[in-house]
Amino acid sequence: MSASPRPSVRQRRLAAELRRLREERQLTGDDVAAELSWSTAKVSRIENARTGARISDVRRLLRLYEVNGPHHDELIALAEDAAEKGWWEAFPSIGPEYAQLIALEADARKALCWENLVVPGLLQTESYAREVISGWQIVDTLTPQEIQRRIEVRMRRQQVVERQPRPLELQVVLDEAVLRRRIGDAAVMIEQVSHLLRMSTLPHVEILVLPLDAQQRILGGSFTLLEFPPLYDAPFPDTVHTESLTLHYLEDERETNMYRLAHHHMRQTALPPEESRLLLDQTRDWWTKPRE
Structure with a gap:
């Protein structure tokens, strides 16, 4: 059941x-x-x-x-x-936990992201997303049709980033390892890094890179903290979601504040916007070189 x-x-x-x-x-x-x-x-x-x-x-x-x-x-x-039903309810196979994430993103005002494995779903290109989703074949048998449906869902999720009149504000900190980790072939990586560069120029999107040689004192896994606008001064609790093989949600105020502080620390440790864009540009060039 x-x-x-x-x-x-x-x-x-x-x-x-x-x-x-x-x-x-x-x-x-x-x-x-x-x-x-x-x-x-x-x-x-x-x-x-x-x-x-x-x-x-x-x-x-x-x-x-x-x-x-x-x-x-x-x-x-x-x-x-x-x-009203959300558009994601037309895709029951994605499961209730993933549907909950999409619903939360649809109502959120801001997303604070830390990612040290892959590019966040809200910023993935279709080719990159296809490689990531196809990789789940190792632990979950997916038909080609289901893979395509999941890619479609991921692409539609991204509409919140450029919706009008109030797009979702993104503050993303990426471990440099994400940019160096090959997902698909070099062409996929070049396209993905180019997309990150384009998105980083939007006024409500901040993409900072934490370089590999930076001192990293918080060694926790990837997470996203979602903030919501108040309703008549009544706050709605922040929600943290973490993702490994499954999705997990946290709403306890003390716990979500720990993630806020962790994100603040990593944001301060990461390269500033212009230097992050320079590193993204250099990484894109690095992917154009022949791989041994």
Whole structure:
């Protein structure tokens, strides 16, 4: 039996705000249930995002809580967004954990990435992604059709980086070893490094390289920390995801702050933007040389 999908960021944000509004009005779940002729369990399910909130139910709650104007309109818009299916739901074979990552990226404001194995998925070229995904054949038998579907998903994920009007802000620190590690042939690597150079010129994308001869005191694995915009001053917890053979998520405030501090340290240790671009350019030239 497959695991139940986790509620989306939008569902959780809506649920948290509805709970905050109820508490602000000094109402209990029983009070709300009595006023709306609901069960107390229904109020609890909505406030804990265990069930999707119908637009009509959200309207009744906002009317009870006397929420009007822009706040009302924003919450209705959030409820409508939460009710919509994401494009990734058309690809059930990717699994719930990967679907959760895509949903988180779709709602995030900023991604802080540290990568010491491969180029982050949000910055991979199609050829590079094909080589990475095909490599999973060692531990998971994939049909050619499934490989192609996964490549399509990875490419569509990247739309968040250039979406308008609010693209996902990226702060990426790459170990130089990532640039030297051959994924595919030299042509794949030249194209990938060239893509990194292009992306690094975008105002909301920072790509820094940690050179091999730099002092590295934090020897942990790759991770991405996702930050989310607040909703009426109510913060949404940062989420860290780490990836090896499987995906893992962390939301505990103390733990995510450890990753934030680690990223800050590596960002300070890495080469500054212009020097990182120079190293990227030199690495691209290095890949053009004949390999023995």
